[in-house]
Amino acid sequence: MARIAHLSDIHFGANDPAIVAATEEWLSQQRPDLVIISGDFTQRARAHQFQAASDYLKRLRAAGHSLLLVPGNHDIPFYDVIRRFGAPLQRYRHYIDDVLCPWFENGEIAVLGLNTARSFTFKDGRINQEQISLMQQRFGSVAPSKIRILVTHHPLFAMPIGMGNELSEAVGRHEEAVQAVCEAGVHVALAGHFHRTYAEAARKMVERSGRSLVIQAGTATSTRLRNDEPQSFNWIQTSGAGEIGLQVIVWLDGKFKPKSHVGYRFLDDGWIRSEIADAVDTIKHGLATRGPRRPSSDAMA
Structure with missing residues:
Protein backbone atom coordinates (compact mmCIF):
# COMPACT_ATOMS: atom_id res chain seq x y z
CA MET A 1 0.00 0.00 0.00
CA ALA A 2 1.18 3.51 -0.84
CA ARG A 3 -0.06 6.56 1.05
CA ILE A 4 0.01 9.98 -0.59
CA ALA A 5 -0.81 13.42 0.78
CA HIS A 6 -1.79 15.71 -2.10
CA LEU A 7 -1.65 19.41 -1.22
CA SER A 8 -2.00 22.33 -3.61
CA ASP A 9 -2.19 26.12 -3.81
CA ILE A 10 -0.52 26.85 -0.49
CA HIS A 11 0.02 30.52 -1.52
CA PHE A 12 2.61 31.82 0.91
CA GLY A 13 1.95 35.55 1.11
CA ALA A 14 -1.79 34.89 1.42
CA ASN A 15 -1.74 31.98 3.84
CA ASP A 16 -2.84 31.27 7.40
CA PRO A 17 0.18 30.39 9.60
CA ALA A 18 -1.97 28.33 11.96
CA ILE A 19 -3.20 26.18 9.08
CA VAL A 20 0.34 25.80 7.75
CA ALA A 21 1.43 24.49 11.15
CA GLN A 43 0.84 34.50 -3.97
CA ARG A 44 2.90 36.85 -6.15
CA ALA A 45 6.25 35.08 -6.67
CA ARG A 46 8.10 37.56 -4.46
CA ALA A 47 11.39 36.57 -2.86
CA HIS A 48 10.15 36.72 0.74
CA GLN A 49 7.14 34.57 -0.17
CA PHE A 50 9.39 31.99 -1.79
CA GLN A 51 11.64 32.09 1.29
CA ALA A 52 8.66 31.32 3.54
CA ALA A 53 7.61 28.46 1.26
CA SER A 54 11.18 27.18 1.20
CA ASP A 55 11.33 27.17 5.00
CA TYR A 56 8.10 25.15 5.08
CA LEU A 57 9.51 22.57 2.66
CA LYS A 58 12.73 22.35 4.66
CA ARG A 59 10.72 21.54 7.77
CA LEU A 60 8.81 18.83 5.90
CA ARG A 61 12.05 17.29 4.62
CA ALA A 62 13.63 17.51 8.06
CA ALA A 63 10.63 15.57 9.37
CA GLY A 64 11.50 12.79 6.93
CA HIS A 65 8.93 13.40 4.20
CA SER A 66 9.60 12.67 0.53
CA LEU A 67 8.33 15.54 -1.63
CA LEU A 68 7.27 15.88 -5.26
CA LEU A 69 6.68 19.49 -6.31
CA VAL A 70 5.54 21.31 -9.46
CA PRO A 71 5.17 25.08 -10.00
CA GLY A 72 1.93 26.96 -10.56
CA ASN A 73 1.03 30.14 -12.41
CA HIS A 74 1.33 32.19 -9.18
CA ASP A 75 4.98 31.11 -8.97
CA ILE A 76 5.74 33.21 -12.07
CA PRO A 77 6.11 36.98 -11.39
CA PHE A 78 3.02 38.91 -12.42
CA TYR A 79 4.03 42.56 -12.07
CA ASP A 80 7.77 42.16 -12.71
CA VAL A 81 7.52 42.02 -16.51
CA ILE A 82 11.26 41.67 -17.14
CA ARG A 83 11.58 38.72 -14.79
CA ARG A 84 8.26 37.23 -15.94
CA PHE A 85 9.38 36.88 -19.55
CA GLY A 86 13.15 36.73 -19.05
CA ALA A 87 13.47 34.33 -16.11
CA PRO A 88 9.95 33.26 -15.12
CA LEU A 89 10.84 30.37 -12.82
CA GLN A 90 14.25 31.53 -11.60
CA ARG A 91 13.05 32.12 -8.05
CA TYR A 92 11.08 28.88 -8.01
CA ARG A 93 14.17 26.94 -9.05
CA HIS A 94 16.29 28.73 -6.46
CA TYR A 95 13.94 28.42 -3.47
CA ILE A 96 11.70 25.42 -4.20
CA ASP A 97 13.16 22.90 -6.66
CA ASP A 98 15.52 23.10 -9.60
CA VAL A 99 13.72 20.16 -11.25
CA LEU A 100 10.55 21.25 -13.07
CA CYS A 101 9.41 17.75 -14.08
CA PRO A 102 10.21 15.58 -11.02
CA TRP A 103 9.91 11.78 -10.81
CA PHE A 104 9.18 9.45 -7.88
CA GLU A 105 8.94 5.68 -7.96
CA ASN A 106 8.71 2.94 -5.37
CA GLY A 107 7.33 -0.59 -5.30
CA GLU A 108 3.69 0.58 -5.55
CA ILE A 109 3.54 3.83 -7.52
CA ALA A 110 5.29 5.82 -10.25
CA VAL A 111 4.70 9.57 -10.17
CA LEU A 112 5.67 12.19 -12.77
CA GLY A 113 5.25 15.92 -12.28
CA LEU A 114 4.97 18.30 -15.25
CA ASN A 115 5.28 22.08 -15.21
CA THR A 116 2.21 23.66 -16.86
CA ALA A 117 2.94 27.28 -15.83
CA ARG A 118 3.83 29.61 -18.69
CA SER A 119 4.79 33.30 -18.95
CA PHE A 120 2.47 34.14 -21.84
CA THR A 121 -0.69 32.42 -20.64
CA PHE A 122 -0.81 34.20 -17.25
CA LYS A 123 -3.33 32.05 -15.33
CA ASP A 124 -3.88 29.25 -17.87
CA GLY A 125 -1.64 26.23 -18.35
CA ARG A 126 0.05 24.50 -21.23
CA ILE A 127 1.80 21.22 -22.07
CA ASN A 128 4.57 21.12 -24.68
CA GLN A 129 5.77 18.36 -26.96
CA GLU A 130 8.91 17.73 -24.93
CA GLN A 131 6.80 17.07 -21.85
CA ILE A 132 4.51 14.74 -23.79
CA SER A 133 7.56 12.77 -24.90
CA LEU A 134 8.86 12.69 -21.34
CA MET A 135 5.53 11.33 -20.11
CA GLN A 136 5.60 8.52 -22.64
CA GLN A 137 9.25 7.75 -21.91
CA ARG A 138 8.92 7.70 -18.13
CA PHE A 139 5.73 5.70 -17.85
CA GLY A 140 6.70 3.40 -20.71
CA SER A 141 9.26 1.61 -18.54
CA VAL A 142 7.04 1.25 -15.45
CA ALA A 143 5.92 -2.24 -14.39
CA PRO A 144 2.22 -2.89 -15.18
CA SER A 145 1.48 -3.62 -11.51
CA LYS A 146 2.27 -0.05 -10.39
CA ILE A 147 -0.19 2.84 -10.22
CA ARG A 148 0.98 5.54 -12.67
CA ILE A 149 0.24 9.06 -11.42
CA LEU A 150 0.62 12.34 -13.32
CA VAL A 151 0.85 15.63 -11.39
CA THR A 152 0.26 19.09 -12.90
CA HIS A 153 -0.86 22.40 -11.47
CA HIS A 154 -3.47 23.03 -14.17
CA PRO A 155 -5.89 20.17 -14.82
CA LEU A 156 -5.56 18.63 -18.28
CA PHE A 157 -9.34 18.55 -18.67
CA ALA A 158 -12.01 21.25 -18.62
CA MET A 159 -13.20 21.25 -15.01
CA PRO A 160 -16.46 22.34 -13.36
CA ILE A 161 -15.76 25.49 -11.36
CA GLY A 162 -17.93 27.95 -9.50
CA MET A 163 -21.30 27.41 -7.90
CA GLY A 164 -22.98 26.83 -11.26
CA ASN A 165 -20.46 24.18 -12.35
CA GLU A 166 -19.41 26.22 -15.37
CA LEU A 167 -16.47 24.62 -17.17
CA SER A 168 -12.92 25.95 -17.15
CA GLU A 169 -10.60 26.08 -20.11
CA ALA A 170 -8.47 23.00 -20.69
CA VAL A 171 -4.69 23.29 -20.94
CA GLY A 172 -3.02 24.23 -24.20
CA ARG A 173 -2.31 21.21 -26.45
CA HIS A 174 -5.21 19.56 -24.64
CA GLU A 175 -5.95 16.90 -27.25
CA GLU A 176 -2.30 15.90 -27.55
CA ALA A 177 -1.91 15.80 -23.78
CA VAL A 178 -4.99 13.60 -23.32
CA GLN A 179 -3.80 11.26 -26.06
CA ALA A 180 -0.41 11.00 -24.35
CA VAL A 181 -2.10 10.22 -21.03
CA CYS A 182 -3.99 7.40 -22.74
CA GLU A 183 -0.90 6.00 -24.45
CA ALA A 184 1.20 6.22 -21.28
CA GLY A 185 -1.46 4.32 -19.31
CA VAL A 186 -1.80 7.02 -16.64
CA HIS A 187 -4.10 5.78 -13.88
CA VAL A 188 -4.49 9.00 -11.88
CA ALA A 189 -4.16 12.69 -12.86
CA LEU A 190 -3.67 15.06 -9.90
CA ALA A 191 -3.95 18.85 -10.14
CA GLY A 192 -5.03 21.99 -8.31
CA HIS A 193 -5.42 25.61 -9.47
CA PHE A 194 -9.17 26.10 -8.86
CA HIS A 195 -9.19 25.73 -5.05
CA ARG A 196 -11.91 23.12 -5.38
CA THR A 197 -11.95 19.43 -4.51
CA TYR A 198 -13.29 17.19 -7.24
CA ALA A 199 -12.89 13.65 -8.53
CA GLU A 200 -14.25 11.95 -11.63
CA ALA A 201 -13.37 9.24 -14.11
CA ALA A 202 -11.89 10.93 -17.17
CA ARG A 203 -14.09 8.92 -19.52
CA LYS A 204 -17.13 10.72 -18.05
CA MET A 205 -15.58 14.09 -18.89
CA VAL A 206 -13.96 13.73 -22.31
CA GLU A 207 -14.35 11.27 -25.16
CA ARG A 208 -11.32 9.07 -25.88
CA SER A 209 -9.78 10.13 -22.59
CA GLY A 210 -8.52 6.73 -21.53
CA ARG A 211 -9.01 5.11 -18.15
CA SER A 212 -7.52 7.69 -15.78
CA LEU A 213 -9.10 9.07 -12.62
CA VAL A 214 -9.01 12.87 -12.37
CA ILE A 215 -8.51 14.22 -8.83
CA GLN A 216 -8.47 17.91 -7.94
CA ALA A 217 -7.20 19.35 -4.66
CA GLY A 218 -8.52 22.44 -2.95
CA THR A 219 -6.25 25.03 -1.39
CA ALA A 220 -4.42 23.64 1.61
CA THR A 221 -3.46 26.88 3.41
CA SER A 222 -4.56 29.96 1.44
CA THR A 223 -6.92 32.52 2.94
CA ARG A 224 -8.37 33.20 -0.52
CA LEU A 225 -11.21 30.71 -0.62
CA ARG A 226 -13.63 30.04 -3.47
CA ASN A 227 -17.24 28.86 -3.43
CA ASP A 228 -17.12 28.93 0.39
CA GLU A 229 -15.02 25.75 0.30
CA PRO A 230 -12.67 25.57 3.32
CA GLN A 231 -8.99 24.74 3.19
CA SER A 232 -8.36 21.08 2.45
CA PHE A 233 -6.04 18.52 0.92
CA ASN A 234 -6.35 14.97 -0.37
CA TRP A 235 -5.29 11.76 1.34
CA ILE A 236 -4.86 8.96 -1.21
CA GLN A 237 -4.14 5.33 -0.50
CA THR A 238 -3.42 2.81 -3.23
CA SER A 239 -3.18 -0.95 -3.24
CA GLY A 240 -1.55 -3.33 -5.69
CA ALA A 241 -4.99 -4.84 -6.40
CA GLY A 242 -5.98 -1.72 -8.36
CA GLU A 243 -7.88 0.03 -5.59
CA ILE A 244 -7.69 3.63 -4.41
CA GLY A 245 -9.12 5.33 -1.36
CA LEU A 246 -9.58 9.09 -1.69
CA GLN A 247 -10.28 11.11 1.42
CA VAL A 248 -10.64 14.87 1.66
CA ILE A 249 -9.06 16.31 4.82
CA VAL A 250 -10.85 19.58 5.64
CA TRP A 251 -10.06 22.49 7.96
CA LEU A 252 -13.00 22.66 10.39
CA ASP A 253 -13.25 24.13 13.89
CA GLY A 254 -9.56 24.93 14.06
CA LYS A 255 -8.18 21.56 12.95
CA PHE A 256 -7.94 19.24 9.97
CA LYS A 257 -10.61 16.55 9.98
CA PRO A 258 -11.44 13.70 7.58
CA LYS A 259 -14.58 14.38 5.58
CA SER A 260 -15.56 13.02 2.17
CA HIS A 261 -14.23 9.52 1.52
CA VAL A 262 -14.59 7.56 -1.70
CA GLY A 263 -13.17 4.25 -2.87
CA TYR A 264 -12.32 3.37 -6.48
CA ARG A 265 -11.67 0.04 -8.15
CA PHE A 266 -9.83 -0.25 -11.47
CA LEU A 267 -11.57 -2.48 -14.03
CA ASP A 268 -11.04 -3.08 -17.75
CA ASP A 269 -12.86 0.12 -18.77
CA GLY A 270 -11.43 2.30 -16.02
CA TRP A 271 -12.25 3.35 -12.46
CA ILE A 272 -15.59 2.83 -10.75
CA ARG A 273 -16.64 3.86 -7.28
CA SER A 274 -16.84 1.29 -4.52
CA GLU A 275 -17.92 1.42 -0.89
CA ILE A 276 -15.26 2.09 1.66
CA ALA A 277 -14.83 1.89 5.41
CA ASP A 278 -15.58 4.64 7.91
CA ALA A 279 -13.53 7.77 7.26
CA VAL A 280 -11.80 8.13 10.62
CA ASP A 281 -11.18 4.39 10.95
CA THR A 282 -9.58 4.31 7.49
CA ILE A 283 -7.13 7.07 8.38
CA LYS A 284 -5.90 4.87 11.22
CA HIS A 285 -6.00 1.43 9.68
CA GLY A 286 -5.89 1.73 5.87
CA LEU A 287 -8.22 0.83 3.05
CA ALA A 288 -11.16 -1.53 3.35
CA THR A 289 -13.38 -1.91 0.26
CA ARG A 290 -16.57 -3.94 0.26
CA GLY A 291 -17.41 -4.60 -3.36
CA PRO A 292 -18.41 -2.35 -6.26
CA ARG A 293 -21.43 -0.17 -6.46
CA ARG A 294 -22.99 1.71 -9.31
CA PRO A 295 -20.80 4.59 -10.56
CA SER A 296 -22.06 8.08 -9.80
CA SER A 297 -20.88 11.68 -9.89
CA ASP A 298 -17.80 12.12 -7.74
CA ALA A 299 -17.84 15.83 -6.98
CA MET A 300 -16.56 16.26 -3.43
CA ALA A 301 -17.04 19.15 -1.06
Whole structure:
Protein backbone atom coordinates (compact mmCIF):
# COMPACT_ATOMS: atom_id res chain seq x y z
CA MET A 1 0.00 0.00 0.00
CA ALA A 2 1.18 3.51 -0.84
CA ARG A 3 -0.06 6.56 1.05
CA ILE A 4 0.01 9.98 -0.59
CA ALA A 5 -0.81 13.42 0.78
CA HIS A 6 -1.79 15.71 -2.10
CA LEU A 7 -1.65 19.41 -1.22
CA SER A 8 -2.00 22.33 -3.61
CA ASP A 9 -2.19 26.12 -3.81
CA ILE A 10 -0.52 26.85 -0.49
CA HIS A 11 0.02 30.52 -1.52
CA PHE A 12 2.61 31.82 0.91
CA GLY A 13 1.95 35.55 1.11
CA ALA A 14 -1.79 34.89 1.42
CA ASN A 15 -1.74 31.98 3.84
CA ASP A 16 -2.84 31.27 7.40
CA PRO A 17 0.18 30.39 9.60
CA ALA A 18 -1.97 28.33 11.96
CA ILE A 19 -3.20 26.18 9.08
CA VAL A 20 0.34 25.80 7.75
CA ALA A 21 1.43 24.49 11.15
CA ALA A 22 -1.58 22.16 11.22
CA THR A 23 -0.57 20.57 7.90
CA GLU A 24 2.86 19.82 9.36
CA GLU A 25 1.33 18.26 12.45
CA TRP A 26 -1.11 16.15 10.40
CA LEU A 27 1.61 14.90 8.06
CA SER A 28 3.87 14.10 11.00
CA GLN A 29 1.15 11.95 12.54
CA GLN A 30 0.09 10.11 9.36
CA ARG A 31 3.55 9.60 7.78
CA PRO A 32 2.68 9.43 4.05
CA ASP A 33 5.05 7.73 1.63
CA LEU A 34 4.97 10.84 -0.55
CA VAL A 35 3.83 14.44 -0.15
CA ILE A 36 2.77 16.04 -3.43
CA ILE A 37 2.30 19.80 -3.73
CA SER A 38 0.82 20.72 -7.09
CA GLY A 39 1.81 24.34 -7.50
CA ASP A 40 1.16 27.92 -6.41
CA PHE A 41 3.65 27.99 -3.56
CA THR A 42 3.44 31.79 -3.46
CA GLN A 43 0.84 34.50 -3.97
CA ARG A 44 2.90 36.85 -6.15
CA ALA A 45 6.25 35.08 -6.67
CA ARG A 46 8.10 37.56 -4.46
CA ALA A 47 11.39 36.57 -2.86
CA HIS A 48 10.15 36.72 0.74
CA GLN A 49 7.14 34.57 -0.17
CA PHE A 50 9.39 31.99 -1.79
CA GLN A 51 11.64 32.09 1.29
CA ALA A 52 8.66 31.32 3.54
CA ALA A 53 7.61 28.46 1.26
CA SER A 54 11.18 27.18 1.20
CA ASP A 55 11.33 27.17 5.00
CA TYR A 56 8.10 25.15 5.08
CA LEU A 57 9.51 22.57 2.66
CA LYS A 58 12.73 22.35 4.66
CA ARG A 59 10.72 21.54 7.77
CA LEU A 60 8.81 18.83 5.90
CA ARG A 61 12.05 17.29 4.62
CA ALA A 62 13.63 17.51 8.06
CA ALA A 63 10.63 15.57 9.37
CA GLY A 64 11.50 12.79 6.93
CA HIS A 65 8.93 13.40 4.20
CA SER A 66 9.60 12.67 0.53
CA LEU A 67 8.33 15.54 -1.63
CA LEU A 68 7.27 15.88 -5.26
CA LEU A 69 6.68 19.49 -6.31
CA VAL A 70 5.54 21.31 -9.46
CA PRO A 71 5.17 25.08 -10.00
CA GLY A 72 1.93 26.96 -10.56
CA ASN A 73 1.03 30.14 -12.41
CA HIS A 74 1.33 32.19 -9.18
CA ASP A 75 4.98 31.11 -8.97
CA ILE A 76 5.74 33.21 -12.07
CA PRO A 77 6.11 36.98 -11.39
CA PHE A 78 3.02 38.91 -12.42
CA TYR A 79 4.03 42.56 -12.07
CA ASP A 80 7.77 42.16 -12.71
CA VAL A 81 7.52 42.02 -16.51
CA ILE A 82 11.26 41.67 -17.14
CA ARG A 83 11.58 38.72 -14.79
CA ARG A 84 8.26 37.23 -15.94
CA PHE A 85 9.38 36.88 -19.55
CA GLY A 86 13.15 36.73 -19.05
CA ALA A 87 13.47 34.33 -16.11
CA PRO A 88 9.95 33.26 -15.12
CA LEU A 89 10.84 30.37 -12.82
CA GLN A 90 14.25 31.53 -11.60
CA ARG A 91 13.05 32.12 -8.05
CA TYR A 92 11.08 28.88 -8.01
CA ARG A 93 14.17 26.94 -9.05
CA HIS A 94 16.29 28.73 -6.46
CA TYR A 95 13.94 28.42 -3.47
CA ILE A 96 11.70 25.42 -4.20
CA ASP A 97 13.16 22.90 -6.66
CA ASP A 98 15.52 23.10 -9.60
CA VAL A 99 13.72 20.16 -11.25
CA LEU A 100 10.55 21.25 -13.07
CA CYS A 101 9.41 17.75 -14.08
CA PRO A 102 10.21 15.58 -11.02
CA TRP A 103 9.91 11.78 -10.81
CA PHE A 104 9.18 9.45 -7.88
CA GLU A 105 8.94 5.68 -7.96
CA ASN A 106 8.71 2.94 -5.37
CA GLY A 107 7.33 -0.59 -5.30
CA GLU A 108 3.69 0.58 -5.55
CA ILE A 109 3.54 3.83 -7.52
CA ALA A 110 5.29 5.82 -10.25
CA VAL A 111 4.70 9.57 -10.17
CA LEU A 112 5.67 12.19 -12.77
CA GLY A 113 5.25 15.92 -12.28
CA LEU A 114 4.97 18.30 -15.25
CA ASN A 115 5.28 22.08 -15.21
CA THR A 116 2.21 23.66 -16.86
CA ALA A 117 2.94 27.28 -15.83
CA ARG A 118 3.83 29.61 -18.69
CA SER A 119 4.79 33.30 -18.95
CA PHE A 120 2.47 34.14 -21.84
CA THR A 121 -0.69 32.42 -20.64
CA PHE A 122 -0.81 34.20 -17.25
CA LYS A 123 -3.33 32.05 -15.33
CA ASP A 124 -3.88 29.25 -17.87
CA GLY A 125 -1.64 26.23 -18.35
CA ARG A 126 0.05 24.50 -21.23
CA ILE A 127 1.80 21.22 -22.07
CA ASN A 128 4.57 21.12 -24.68
CA GLN A 129 5.77 18.36 -26.96
CA GLU A 130 8.91 17.73 -24.93
CA GLN A 131 6.80 17.07 -21.85
CA ILE A 132 4.51 14.74 -23.79
CA SER A 133 7.56 12.77 -24.90
CA LEU A 134 8.86 12.69 -21.34
CA MET A 135 5.53 11.33 -20.11
CA GLN A 136 5.60 8.52 -22.64
CA GLN A 137 9.25 7.75 -21.91
CA ARG A 138 8.92 7.70 -18.13
CA PHE A 139 5.73 5.70 -17.85
CA GLY A 140 6.70 3.40 -20.71
CA SER A 141 9.26 1.61 -18.54
CA VAL A 142 7.04 1.25 -15.45
CA ALA A 143 5.92 -2.24 -14.39
CA PRO A 144 2.22 -2.89 -15.18
CA SER A 145 1.48 -3.62 -11.51
CA LYS A 146 2.27 -0.05 -10.39
CA ILE A 147 -0.19 2.84 -10.22
CA ARG A 148 0.98 5.54 -12.67
CA ILE A 149 0.24 9.06 -11.42
CA LEU A 150 0.62 12.34 -13.32
CA VAL A 151 0.85 15.63 -11.39
CA THR A 152 0.26 19.09 -12.90
CA HIS A 153 -0.86 22.40 -11.47
CA HIS A 154 -3.47 23.03 -14.17
CA PRO A 155 -5.89 20.17 -14.82
CA LEU A 156 -5.56 18.63 -18.28
CA PHE A 157 -9.34 18.55 -18.67
CA ALA A 158 -12.01 21.25 -18.62
CA MET A 159 -13.20 21.25 -15.01
CA PRO A 160 -16.46 22.34 -13.36
CA ILE A 161 -15.76 25.49 -11.36
CA GLY A 162 -17.93 27.95 -9.50
CA MET A 163 -21.30 27.41 -7.90
CA GLY A 164 -22.98 26.83 -11.26
CA ASN A 165 -20.46 24.18 -12.35
CA GLU A 166 -19.41 26.22 -15.37
CA LEU A 167 -16.47 24.62 -17.17
CA SER A 168 -12.92 25.95 -17.15
CA GLU A 169 -10.60 26.08 -20.11
CA ALA A 170 -8.47 23.00 -20.69
CA VAL A 171 -4.69 23.29 -20.94
CA GLY A 172 -3.02 24.23 -24.20
CA ARG A 173 -2.31 21.21 -26.45
CA HIS A 174 -5.21 19.56 -24.64
CA GLU A 175 -5.95 16.90 -27.25
CA GLU A 176 -2.30 15.90 -27.55
CA ALA A 177 -1.91 15.80 -23.78
CA VAL A 178 -4.99 13.60 -23.32
CA GLN A 179 -3.80 11.26 -26.06
CA ALA A 180 -0.41 11.00 -24.35
CA VAL A 181 -2.10 10.22 -21.03
CA CYS A 182 -3.99 7.40 -22.74
CA GLU A 183 -0.90 6.00 -24.45
CA ALA A 184 1.20 6.22 -21.28
CA GLY A 185 -1.46 4.32 -19.31
CA VAL A 186 -1.80 7.02 -16.64
CA HIS A 187 -4.10 5.78 -13.88
CA VAL A 188 -4.49 9.00 -11.88
CA ALA A 189 -4.16 12.69 -12.86
CA LEU A 190 -3.67 15.06 -9.90
CA ALA A 191 -3.95 18.85 -10.14
CA GLY A 192 -5.03 21.99 -8.31
CA HIS A 193 -5.42 25.61 -9.47
CA PHE A 194 -9.17 26.10 -8.86
CA HIS A 195 -9.19 25.73 -5.05
CA ARG A 196 -11.91 23.12 -5.38
CA THR A 197 -11.95 19.43 -4.51
CA TYR A 198 -13.29 17.19 -7.24
CA ALA A 199 -12.89 13.65 -8.53
CA GLU A 200 -14.25 11.95 -11.63
CA ALA A 201 -13.37 9.24 -14.11
CA ALA A 202 -11.89 10.93 -17.17
CA ARG A 203 -14.09 8.92 -19.52
CA LYS A 204 -17.13 10.72 -18.05
CA MET A 205 -15.58 14.09 -18.89
CA VAL A 206 -13.96 13.73 -22.31
CA GLU A 207 -14.35 11.27 -25.16
CA ARG A 208 -11.32 9.07 -25.88
CA SER A 209 -9.78 10.13 -22.59
CA GLY A 210 -8.52 6.73 -21.53
CA ARG A 211 -9.01 5.11 -18.15
CA SER A 212 -7.52 7.69 -15.78
CA LEU A 213 -9.10 9.07 -12.62
CA VAL A 214 -9.01 12.87 -12.37
CA ILE A 215 -8.51 14.22 -8.83
CA GLN A 216 -8.47 17.91 -7.94
CA ALA A 217 -7.20 19.35 -4.66
CA GLY A 218 -8.52 22.44 -2.95
CA THR A 219 -6.25 25.03 -1.39
CA ALA A 220 -4.42 23.64 1.61
CA THR A 221 -3.46 26.88 3.41
CA SER A 222 -4.56 29.96 1.44
CA THR A 223 -6.92 32.52 2.94
CA ARG A 224 -8.37 33.20 -0.52
CA LEU A 225 -11.21 30.71 -0.62
CA ARG A 226 -13.63 30.04 -3.47
CA ASN A 227 -17.24 28.86 -3.43
CA ASP A 228 -17.12 28.93 0.39
CA GLU A 229 -15.02 25.75 0.30
CA PRO A 230 -12.67 25.57 3.32
CA GLN A 231 -8.99 24.74 3.19
CA SER A 232 -8.36 21.08 2.45
CA PHE A 233 -6.04 18.52 0.92
CA ASN A 234 -6.35 14.97 -0.37
CA TRP A 235 -5.29 11.76 1.34
CA ILE A 236 -4.86 8.96 -1.21
CA GLN A 237 -4.14 5.33 -0.50
CA THR A 238 -3.42 2.81 -3.23
CA SER A 239 -3.18 -0.95 -3.24
CA GLY A 240 -1.55 -3.33 -5.69
CA ALA A 241 -4.99 -4.84 -6.40
CA GLY A 242 -5.98 -1.72 -8.36
CA GLU A 243 -7.88 0.03 -5.59
CA ILE A 244 -7.69 3.63 -4.41
CA GLY A 245 -9.12 5.33 -1.36
CA LEU A 246 -9.58 9.09 -1.69
CA GLN A 247 -10.28 11.11 1.42
CA VAL A 248 -10.64 14.87 1.66
CA ILE A 249 -9.06 16.31 4.82
CA VAL A 250 -10.85 19.58 5.64
CA TRP A 251 -10.06 22.49 7.96
CA LEU A 252 -13.00 22.66 10.39
CA ASP A 253 -13.25 24.13 13.89
CA GLY A 254 -9.56 24.93 14.06
CA LYS A 255 -8.18 21.56 12.95
CA PHE A 256 -7.94 19.24 9.97
CA LYS A 257 -10.61 16.55 9.98
CA PRO A 258 -11.44 13.70 7.58
CA LYS A 259 -14.58 14.38 5.58
CA SER A 260 -15.56 13.02 2.17
CA HIS A 261 -14.23 9.52 1.52
CA VAL A 262 -14.59 7.56 -1.70
CA GLY A 263 -13.17 4.25 -2.87
CA TYR A 264 -12.32 3.37 -6.48
CA ARG A 265 -11.67 0.04 -8.15
CA PHE A 266 -9.83 -0.25 -11.47
CA LEU A 267 -11.57 -2.48 -14.03
CA ASP A 268 -11.04 -3.08 -17.75
CA ASP A 269 -12.86 0.12 -18.77
CA GLY A 270 -11.43 2.30 -16.02
CA TRP A 271 -12.25 3.35 -12.46
CA ILE A 272 -15.59 2.83 -10.75
CA ARG A 273 -16.64 3.86 -7.28
CA SER A 274 -16.84 1.29 -4.52
CA GLU A 275 -17.92 1.42 -0.89
CA ILE A 276 -15.26 2.09 1.66
CA ALA A 277 -14.83 1.89 5.41
CA ASP A 278 -15.58 4.64 7.91
CA ALA A 279 -13.53 7.77 7.26
CA VAL A 280 -11.80 8.13 10.62
CA ASP A 281 -11.18 4.39 10.95
CA THR A 282 -9.58 4.31 7.49
CA ILE A 283 -7.13 7.07 8.38
CA LYS A 284 -5.90 4.87 11.22
CA HIS A 285 -6.00 1.43 9.68
CA GLY A 286 -5.89 1.73 5.87
CA LEU A 287 -8.22 0.83 3.05
CA ALA A 288 -11.16 -1.53 3.35
CA THR A 289 -13.38 -1.91 0.26
CA ARG A 290 -16.57 -3.94 0.26
CA GLY A 291 -17.41 -4.60 -3.36
CA PRO A 292 -18.41 -2.35 -6.26
CA ARG A 293 -21.43 -0.17 -6.46
CA ARG A 294 -22.99 1.71 -9.31
CA PRO A 295 -20.80 4.59 -10.56
CA SER A 296 -22.06 8.08 -9.80
CA SER A 297 -20.88 11.68 -9.89
CA ASP A 298 -17.80 12.12 -7.74
CA ALA A 299 -17.84 15.83 -6.98
CA MET A 300 -16.56 16.26 -3.43
CA ALA A 301 -17.04 19.15 -1.06
